[in-house]
Amino acid sequence: KAGVTQTPRYLIKTRGQQVTLSCSPISGHRSVSWYQQTPGQGLQFLFEYFSETQRNKGNFPGRFSGRQFSNSRSEMNVSTLELGDSALYLCASSRGLTSNTGELFFGEGSRLTVL
Amino acid sequence: AQKVTQAQTEISVVEKEDVTLDCVYETRDTTYYLFWYKQPPSGELVFLIRRNSFDEQNEISGRYSWNFQKSTSSFNFTITASQVVDSAVYFCALRLNTGNQFYFGTGTSLTVIP
Numbered sequence: 001k002a003g004v005t006q007t008p009r010y011l012i013k014t015r016g017q018q019v020t021l022s023c024s025p026i027s028g029h030r031s032v033s034w035y036q037q038t039p040g041q042g043l044q045f046l047f048e049y050f051s052e053t054q055r056n057k058g059n060f061p062g063r064f065s066g067r068q069f070s071n072s073r074s075e076m077n078v079s080t081l082e083l084g085d086s087a088l089y090l091c092a093s094s095r096g097l098t099s100n101t102g103e104l105f106f107g108e109g110s111r112l113t114v115l
Numbered sequence: 116a117q118k119v120t121q122a123q124t125e126i127s128v129v130e131k132e133d134v135t136l137d138c139v140y141e142t143r144d145t146t147y148y149l150f151w152y153k154q155p156p157s158g159e160l161v162f163l164i165r166r167n168s169f170d171e172q173n174e175i176s177g178r179y180s181w182n183f184q185k186s187t188s189s190f191n192f193t194i195t196a197s198q199v200v201d202s203a204v205y206f207c208a209l210r211l212n213t214g215n216q217f218y219f220g221t222g223t224s225l226t227v228i229p
Contacts (some may be wrong), residue, residue, distance in 0.1 A: 108158045
């Protein structure tokens, strides 16, 4: 069973540019969450999507956005990149929303460097 | 508000020593779930264990064991007879009964020296 796949794995951008990251969840999983991991802030929740709808959002500026497609694949976009956006962006999938006690299954992440 | 604290930033042990990673959480919810994840250098977080707030039984899985104490809001993780392959960053996390948002601690970097 394939795990969570994230692309690209590494990318370098310059300030002011935008970036799109992609995540393919485990087959059958309908919930996709995104987390930002930095040395200073640790793992911080960005947003969660289920059935193409954003269900929950963390405390990030509007430059961070995402979407989910009908096949449960998800993308996140960061516009007008800032140096502080350099981080490992982790995608996680799970079968559903509340009432399930399932764990999140994580991808290996997309490491973004902003110069 | 929810919070998870892992006070130990880095730990180094010699192979075969036992090591305990501490985790303290804060929440006012009565139903919640606690998790431990392992993050090797590859970056992917690997699930280790889940506990719900109503089950305070300790659990053992091979060399791994977990001690959940609601009275002290702690969910500690012990590795017995550590091995070099245990070297990784370990995260404790809290999830409420509503939604899939996880609240992660800042992680403990464990180095096992051969």
